[in-house]
């Protein structure tokens with residue numbers, strides 16, 4: 001009986017370890033500064049630790065079981081010898097077969113009459129089979145899981161519930177969005193965009209134009225599938241605001257895609273500004289410039305760049 005004592009001691013120890021861990025989760029959570037990433041990191045560490053402990057317990061358990069088996073076998077051998085009998089070991093099933101028979105709890109066909117009920121429906125008999133143990137184990141596991149879930153989410157509040165989780169994610173997204181917007185140039189939209197002839201703006205604009213727009217608007221802006229940028233005629237308006245808007249939202253039904261998912265606002269400002277510098281230029285190479293499309297654009301302040309007048313009349 002010495003061995004079974006050792007075993008229970010081990011199990012007790014493992015249980016204590018697991019319990020102290022479960023109880024330590026909220027303590028961890030409280031020391032964290034409330035940010036979800038910290039909590040997540042702690043949880044992952046805890047889970048990995050629990051997993052490792054569980055695997056260790058399993059290995060030790062299996063080891064102890066095998067030792068106990070050997071001891072018991074020796075014991076029986078000795079007993080048989082003492083009684084002067086020959087020791088015949090019962091044919092041992094493989095661990096897999098014994099596990100399967102334990103899990104299914106199936107009654108072997110030879111012993112079927114032990115579970116046969118005396119119901120007889122025109123020769124059809126009924127067997128009184130129990131629920132398969134594996135199914136019951138699953139059921140018990142859900143109860144254990146439910147208990148752990150209840151403790152973690154409702155007693156210790158160690159983890160946020162669904163709605164809190166949603167709020168946290170939204171809050172994170174808001175912060176990330178604000179950080180993104182705060183980056184220079186990303187708060188530009190069609191209402192506040194301004195033409196810029198700064199060298200770096202136009203250089204970046206040209207690079208984007210050469211990469212993304214040439215295929216449809218031709219290398220010098222002569223127009224190909226899309227309209228000509230070297231004349232004064234525009235389908236959707238020639239101010240920087242209108243051009244920015246066309247680039248941003250596109251005219252998908254006419255073959256001009258929306259660029260807002262591919263270009264940042266400052267990139268769209270840059271390429272829009274670059275397009276405006278093409279106005280009035282005479283293309284040197286083929287293809288021949290496309291004829292005017294849309295209406296002639298006359299800048300409000302007669303500024304060829306199309307910049308809005310410094311003082312805009314306030315709209316009511």
Ligand code: HEC
Pocket residue numbers: 208209212213214215216217225226227233234235236237243246247251254255256257259271272275293294
């Ligand atoms: C797949 C072809 C295609 C590509 C690529 C393309 N466009 Fe266009 N674009 C068009 C077409 C077609 C139109 C005319 C839409 C219409 O008829 O309403 C147009 C119209 C425009 C207009 C409005 C012109 C006007 O007359 O009002 C602007 C500005 C513009 N494109 C800029 C760009 C920029 C900048 C790029 C690159 C980032 C680009 N386009 C890439 C096909 C394209």
